[in-house]
Amino acid sequence: MYLRELHLLSERVGRPSAYPFNIPAIRGLDKLSxxxxxxxxxxxNGSGKSTLLEAIAYQSGFHTGGGGRNNAYELASSESHLGEAIRLSWLPKTSQGFFLRAESFYSFASHVDEIAREDPDVYRAYGGRSLHERSHGESFLxxxxxxxxxxxxxxxxxxxxxxxxxxxxxxxxxxxxxxxKSQLIVATHSPILLGxxxxxxxxxxxxxxKPIRYEDTETYQITRRFLENRAFYLNELLEEEPEF
Incomplete structure (x- = not known):
């Protein structure tokens, strides 16, 4: 492990009523181990998990649009207000790693293509060809x-x-x-990954x-209930509106 604790520095918080400090989960944050x-x-959605992950990426020196420490390209999300307000405790500190965000992956893949125009060997780190030449899932893998x-x-x-x-x-x-040999922090809705x-x-x-057991997560419970009671849920959700 590398990252041990995260602390929110109250003296660096801007207006508490402004985003992202007004997100309830962030507003109540002191430290996270x-x-x-x-x-x-x-x-x-909107609970703050991706926002905090981006802040960790910012403090780790990764591009907040996605990438590692050596990736630099223009993207609207290249700043992190929350990132300026947290402190990370390391043992030991590492500069190696990667920040993957699904919503800006296209921009990252384009960034790789741009570098490859000068140095085609860059593609070796991505399976030998452009990430754009594969399906979205194939490029992720x-x-x-x-x-x-x-x-x-x-x-x-x-x-x-x-x-x-x-x-x-x-x-x-x-x-x-x-x-x-590494540490992973993953923001996800997937009941498969959470397992x-x-x-x-x-x-x-x-x-x-707060810490939570896998079986107590909403993702697990909703997925399980739907699979076990599909007809009931579909009837409740899709029944026709009464005519007046």
Whole structure:
């Protein structure tokens, strides 16, 4: 493990009523400890999990649009107000790793192509060809298999976005191999990824950020209830509106 604790520095918080400090989970944050090689952030959309992951990336020196320390390209999300207001405690500190965010992956792939125009050997780190020449899921797996192979800190924001359930299972194997020598922090809605054994799961909620058991996560419970009671849920959700 590398990253041990995260502290929110109250003296660096801007207006508490302004984004992102007005997000309930962030507003109640004091410190967060990391006790496992694999940590998951889970919670509803807008709960702050991706925002905090981006702040960690910022303080780690990674491009907040996605990439490592040596990636520099223009993207609207290249600043992090929350990142300026946190302190990370390391033992030992690492400069190696990667920040993956699904929503800006296209821009990162284009950045790789731009570098490759000057140095085609760059593609070796991504399976030998442009990430744009594959499906979204294939390009994600190419990144996992070829770039995620050094000890370091890997921050992944919704990596399941491009992966079918079968490929999420393949990705679990990559997580398992990588965690032997690295630390991963993953923001996800996937009940498959959250099922990785011995991981620590933090639930982002209006009441704060708290550890949670896999079986108690909303993702697990909603998915299980739907699969076990599909007809009931569909009837409740899709029944026709009464005519007046």
């Amino acid at each position: 990391f006790r496992s090689n694999v940590t998951f952030f889970t919670g509803e 190419a990144l996992f298999e070829n770039r995620f192979n050094r000890p370091g800190l890997y921050l992944l924001d919704e990596p399941e976005a491009a992966l079918s359930p079968a490929r999420q299972l393949i990705f679990l194997r990559h997580i398992h191999e990588l965690q032997r 990785y054994p011995h991981a620590e799961i933090y639930h982002f909620h209006e009441s704060g950020i």
